[in-house]
Amino acid sequence: QLQLVEFGGGLVQPGGSLRLSCVASGFTLDYYAIAWFRQAPGKERELVSCSSSSGGSTKYADSVKGRFTISKDNAKNTAYLQMNSLKPEDTAVYYCAVRDSALGYVYLRANEYDYWGPGTQVTVSS
Numbered sequence: 001q002l003q004l005v006e007f008g009g010g011l012v013q014p015g016g017s018l019r020l021s022c023v024a025s026g027f028t029l030d031y032y033a034i035a036w037f038r039q040a041p042g043k044e045r046e047l048v049s050c051s052s053s054s055g056g057s058t059k060y061a062d063s064v065k066g067r068f069t070i071s072k073d074n075a076k077n078t079a080y081l082q083m084n085s086l087k088p089e090d091t092a093v094y095y096c097a098v099r100d101s102a103l104g105y106v107y108l109r110a111n112e113y114d115y116w117g118p119g120t121q122v123t124v125s126s
Contacts, residue, residue, distance in 0.1 A: 002026040002115055006096050009120030016086050016124070022079040022096030022117055029053075033101040034072055034079045037110060038092035038122075045110055048094070049081065052104045059106050063089070086124045093119040 008020040020036070035050035049070040051058045058070055069082040079096055097113035107113065 004096055004098065004115055004117035006094065006117040006120040009094060009122045011123045011125065012086055013126050014087060014124055017082070017084045018086065018122060020081040020083065020094055020096075020120060020122075022081075024077045024079075024098070028074065029072055029077050029079065029098065030074045031100060031102045032098040033105065033107055034070070035097045035107065035113060036070060036079075036081045036094060037097060038090075038094045039119075040089075040092040043092075045095070047108055047110070050106045050108060051079075052106050053101050054104060057104055057106050059108065083122070086122075088124045091122060091124050093121050095119045 003025045004022055006022050012018050031053050033053050036048040037045050038048050039045040049060045051070045055072055067085045072079045096117045098115050099113045
């Protein structure tokens with residue numbers, strides 16, 4: 001059974017850092033493109049960052065460029081989102097998503113992803 005579970009959310013002060021992990025089970029991430037989305041209360045789900053299966057191509061939302069980094073460790077079957085210089089507007093539920101792709105493409109839309117984690121809450125507040 002294919003499953004994704006996110007870890008690492010929590011409460012952090014503005015300017016702080018968090019690293020989100022997305023652990024895959026039932027399949028290996030080697031040939032899967034990955035993405036992190038987020039959804040704040042009353043807002044639509046938005047793409048935060050995405051990566052090709054090789055990691056050679058990545059995209060970031062303008063709002064997180066220079067502060068967030070997406071990565072994947074195939075040996076640990078885990079994807080990551082390193083979040084630095086966090087702001088209150090980063091507060092949201094963060095979701096990881098994957099899709100089977102052996103090509104070097106990145107996918108920007110939520111409906112292009114096949115498997116999703118349940119989400120983890122990130123709250124940035126003093």
